[in-house]
Amino acid sequence: xxxxxxxxxxxxxxxxxxxxxxxxxxxxxxxxxxxxxxxxxxxxxxxxxxxxxxxxxxxxxxxxxxxxxxxxxxxxxxxxxxxxxxxxxxxxxxxxxxxxxxxxxxxxxxxxxxxxxxxxxxxxxxxxxxxxxxxxxxxxxxxxxxxxxxxxxxxxxxxxxxxxxxxxxxxxxxxxxxxxxxxxxxxxxxxxxxxxxxxxxxxxxxxxxxxxxxxxxxxxxxxxxxxxxxxxxxxxxxxxxxxxxxxxxxxxxxxxxxxxxxxxxxxxxxxxxxxxxxxxxxxxxxxxxxxxxxxxxxxxxxxxxxxxxx
Numbered sequence: 001x002x003x004x005x006x007x008x009x010x011x012x013x014x015x016x017x018x019x020x021x022x023x024x025x026x027x028x029x030x031x032x033x034x035x036x037x038x039x040x041x042x043x044x045x046x047x048x049x050x051x052x053x054x055x056x057x058x059x060x061x062x063x064x065x066x067x068x069x070x071x072x073x074x075x076x077x078x079x080x081x082x083x084x085x086x087x088x089x090x091x092x093x094x095x096x097x098x099x100x101x102x103x104x105x106x107x108x109x110x111x112x113x114x115x116x117x118x119x120x121x122x123x124x125x126x127x128x129x130x131x132x133x134x135x136x137x138x139x140x141x142x143x144x145x146x147x148x149x150x151x152x153x154x155x156x157x158x159x160x161x162x163x164x165x166x167x168x169x170x171x172x173x174x175x176x177x178x179x180x181x182x183x184x185x186x187x188x189x190x191x192x193x194x195x196x197x198x199x200x201x202x203x204x205x206x207x208x209x210x211x212x213x214x215x216x217x218x219x220x221x222x223x224x225x226x227x228x229x230x231x232x233x234x235x236x237x238x239x240x241x242x243x244x245x246x247x248x249x250x251x252x253x254x255x256x257x258x259x260x261x262x263x264x265x266x267x268x269x270x271x272x273x274x275x276x277x278x279x280x281x282x283x284x285x286x287x288x289x290x291x292x293x294x295x296x297x298x299x300x301x302x303x304x305x306x307x308x309x310x
Contacts, residue, residue, distance in 0.1 A: 048118065054111040058124055061111055065131055066102055066142040072135065075101060076142040083149050088164030094146065094169055101139070108132050116208075120215045129208060137201040143191035150179045151186030192287060199284050206277050212271065221262035224254040236260045 022059040055061040075097055111131050115125035128165065140147075153161075162168050168175070179186075187193045219236040226232050226247050234242075234255055242255045285291075 037123075051111050051114045054107055057126075061108060061128060064104065064108055065135065068108065068135060069138075070099070071101055072142050078141070080145050083145050086149060086161075087167060088161040091161055092165045092167045092171075095168075095175075098146075100142070105132070105136060105139070109136070113137075114165065117211075118270075120212045131205045133201060133208075136204075139196045140197040140200075141190075141194045144187075144190035144197075147187055147193050148190055150175075151183055153179070153248055155180070181211070187288070187291060196284055199287075203277060203280050206280075210270070210273050211264075213273070218263065218266045218270065221259040222237055224251075224258050226254075227252050236264075241244040272281055 005232070055064065064253050079094045079097070082094065082214070109129070112125055112129035112132050116122060158175070169263065221234040221239070223231050223233050226246075227250055230231065232238070232242065232251075232255070239255060239259050243252050245254055246255075
């Protein structure tokens with residue numbers, strides 16, 4: 001399919017610096033500004049993730065995973081003693097070390113996630129994503145001492161650290177948003193931080209499972225036989241293609257009903273995933289004294305499938 005050259009006319013609001021086309025009943029000396037789009041070559045349109053700039057190959061990504069595991073252990077060993085008698089310079093060193101670690105972990109996570117999005121049945125990326133999620137969880141446990149300490153500090157103690165180390169100033173908004181603003185919802189101890197980290201791990205795994213089920217099961221509704229005897233596969237894309245292009249009412253009806261009843265059949269398994277997610281959300285909220293996070297305000301008109309895809 002080739003894209004032809006399109007000509008479009010835009011009407012811009014007065015005051016924007018662009019002349020406005022005169023409309024019926026409105027006196028204006030303005031003229032219509034005409035814009036023309038360049039022809040698009042479909043062969044140059046990106047249709048797949050290009051993640052080669054993240055890691056050149058799978059082996060390099062696996063090596064990075066192992067490096068980050070070691071780095072996590074080193075961060076814990078280095079800064080746990082520092083947090084017993086915390087100072088401004090030590091806090092700055094910790095924040096910047098965590099910043100670099102998080103950047104590297106995010107890159108690995110993105111690589112694993114985009115790789116899996118290309119093929120949810122690729123065992124390598126499935127394992128890499130799960131391992132990366134587990135690393136994030138274990139690292140949260142390894143530095144649990146920091147979360148407990150930083151959420152327990154008073155405003156006066158924070159100001160002392162800022163005065164001791166000017167380099168902390170650029171992180172002030174981050175620190176206030178992460179630790180000061182929600183001090184009343186802080187974890188009580190390292191055991192609770194670890195418990196919450198495990199809970200978050202379960203939620204990440206639920207999301208991965210949902211993506212797999214949606215790709216393999218929900219979006220693929222099976223085949224229908226068209227009027228001409230052709231077998232037609234109904235999925236989330238071909239469904240709309242047939243409904244918008246096929247002149248046969250019978251074909252459109254078959255396609256619509258195939259997907260409609262398929263989604264009904266799949267809704268129970270997706271609802272089970274969503275119900276488990278809500279249960280975990282509620283437990284995590286209660287652990288941190290959020291009493292109004294999961295009030296019973298869900299509407300039955302929003303399907304579990306759509307909720308999981310949010």
